[in-house]
Amino acid sequence: MPEHFSQKNLRIPCQSSVVGSQFLQAVGMAQSIVFRGAAEVVYVSGGEGATSQGDFHEALNFSCIHRLPVIFVIQDNGWAISVPVEEQTAGGSIAPIAKGYDGLSVFEIDGCNFLEGNEACQKAVEKARRGEGPSIIVAHVPRIAPHSSSDDPKKYQEEACLEQGKGRDPIVLFEKWLTREQGVSKEEIEELKKHYFECVEAAARSSDEKPFPPKESAETKVYVPFHPPESKPEAAGESIVMMDAINHALVEEMERDAGVIVFGQDVAKGKGGVFGITRQLTEKFGERRCFNTPLAESTIVGLAIGLSSDGFHKPVAEIQFADYSWTGMNQLFNELSSIYYRSNGMWNCPVVIRMPYGGYIQGGPYHSQSTEAFLSHCSGLKVVIPSNAADAKRLLKTAIRDPNPVIFLEHKALYRQRLFAARREPGKEEFLEFGKANIVKEGKDVTVVAWGMTVLMANEAAEVLSKEGVSVEVIDLRTIVPLDFATILTSVQKTGKLLIAHEAARNGGFGAEIAARAVDEAFFFLDAPIQRVTGKNCPVPYCKALEDEVLPQKKDIEEAIRKLAAF
Structure with a gap:
């Protein structure tokens, strides 16, 4: 079994x-x-x-x-x-x-x-x-x-x-039919049975004689080895918001590779997704390259697994909201993430699954969830979380080239955000390697690690604190799997103080993993207890006043930085 x-x-x-x-x-x-x-x-x-x-x-x-x-x-x-x-x-x-x-x-x-x-x-x-x-x-x-x-x-x-x-017993009945209706003798049947029994026994003996895999191989074949293509920066284009950057990345990759296909709920034709990310893809590439699925997340993920198995197709599937991914988690966790490992590298699933996530838009408990901590626990998946348009485009292009399954989390509140998230558009052959964090702002007093929406807040808080004489280093992880802990470690060795800011609930949040690693690997560099600014341990409410209370705010990050700086 x-x-x-x-x-x-x-x-x-x-x-x-x-x-x-x-x-x-x-x-x-x-x-x-x-x-x-x-x-x-x-x-x-x-x-x-x-x-x-x-x-x-x-x-x-x-x-x-x-x-x-x-x-x-x-x-x-x-x-x-x-x-x-x-x-x-x-x-x-x-x-x-x-x-x-x-x-x-x-x-x-x-x-x-x-x-x-x-x-x-x-x-x-x-x-x-x-x-x-x-x-x-x-x-x-x-x-x-x-x-x-x-x-x-x-x-x-x-x-x-x-x-x-x-x-x-169907085998016994079949033998009787062969003898009665086809003139096959019992001796011929016994000879066949003997032959194939010996074949099976020989295969079993061959298997038994093989040594067990070495213990060192237990953690191999989790991911297909991959290095992104060489990035070829071009002169920066016009300033675009994140939703347009993602759309442009999809268009460029679909033009490059006929195997790239896009599907999900409401992604096709005039709708182009509930946020308009996949607009015009059906018109440009046809209904076989961008098509709708039933409202069934398990169908979307299972379909992606099957399509990606042919060695040609590169599915880019959309789960309309990360909050609804749970009905597809069996296909995601038990199937997609482990196929390469389970098959000892024989099968892989080059799948990208895009999921809008996060709050701050009065989405209530079913349109505001941050699911990255759970996804990071699925060995075999990569988890990408861009905070701005330029990163989103380059990271998505890397994800589509990656032979491993990639979860691409897009913060809904950043889709049209201009003051921080809008950037000059990168070129068609620009990529970002996974597991390479970005130092958004350099500093020497406190390290703040964030991803997604909290990068924006951490950057704004750092600007406020700079006027108070506190130098804050802000790190945008970009991907949490793989995690660039080396950049965090280098920063903490410099500042001696670490603050982790994330939107998901505190209990079991990915910040706890970072804090645990910091204690393991940077303990003797720490001059103060590690602090976390996170969402509260409850569902995200619809009422704006309550949503602001539950989700971390810029002022919360400011207060935590002041506390660390004064320690």
Whole structure:
């Protein structure tokens, strides 16, 4: 169960223990087939227990909307470990439910009958190759063995039921059919069985003889090695705001690489995203390069995983608000972030997921969240948080070139901000390497580390404090994964005092990670306790007065700097 096999040469993607997560990824692969015009079909299977997952129904829905060449096979043995199908599925079978999806062919068969299975598969493949869309084959089969080595079916199944199931063993039934209908002798069957048993045994022995991987390899293959292209600065262009910088980066990368595609809720056609970031992309590049998805974050991430697996497409997916990413977290955390590691470097997912985040716009608890701390905990993801237009453009272009999955967090309050965030537009071949912080303002008395919106506040606070004779060094991290701790360490060695400012709630915020590392690596350089200015430990309220109370303000950073300077 915990072993996740794959083989790229055989076009078998990395398997997962997460029930039902494979369906949306298969749909993404099928979408790739359509985009590439390839004569291919995707096969994806699962047990009937997996059909209770929302991802399964999202996959059926998307594949039917777009008439994708995918075949869903459900091996229905009537039990999801110990839960009978009557407690899993209304009506006792997913087949009649699946018939409600327009364009989906439904085959309900005896999975122990080779002829029925063969006929259903042939029809499904022929339909897919004609471009007529998906099929589902619901194969009713017995469960003739425990679910796992720790399972004892006698605890929940009647003995007679278990024995009856063994009598329907499809291999035994197939052998009888070969003998009865095809004239194959028992001796020939035994010879075949002996041959393939020996093949399996030889493979098992070969595997057993191989040594375990060295301990030093445990932390390898988390990220695909990557260095961005050489940055070629050009004469600075006109001043632009962050939303325009992101749009321009998308346009330039889509012009450069036909594999770059953009999708998400409301991103296509005239709308161009709820913030207008993807405006004109459909008009410029067509509906296959910029398209809408259903309102389903798991679909968006799963689709991106599947599309990126073909070695050609570079999905840039948009989650409309970071607050709504939680319904896609299974695909994000369990699947996207770990595929390169789980497959020992065989599969990777060059995906960018853009997420508008943050408060200060009276968005209330569902349009104001700062999710970076959780995302930083997903090994295998990179997390980028620009604070200005120039950085946003260069960092996004780097993200699109990166073969690893990148989460690109865009602060909504900075989209149109001009006094700080607007910058001269960088050129088409300008990039910023991840893990390289920016010293926004040099100083010698106090170090302030920030990202996103708090960079603006820290810079303004530093200007105020400079008039009071306090020299403040402001560091904009730009990326929190990878983290440029070396720049923080160098600054703290100079100032002896560290303040961390972030918008997310204090408990478990990324500032705590920075503080912990500072204690580990800079303790003897510190002349004062590390301070944090953060959001309060509660949801972000809608009322402006309460929002200002919950989220950190410039005055809070000023007060914290004064306190540190006076220590």
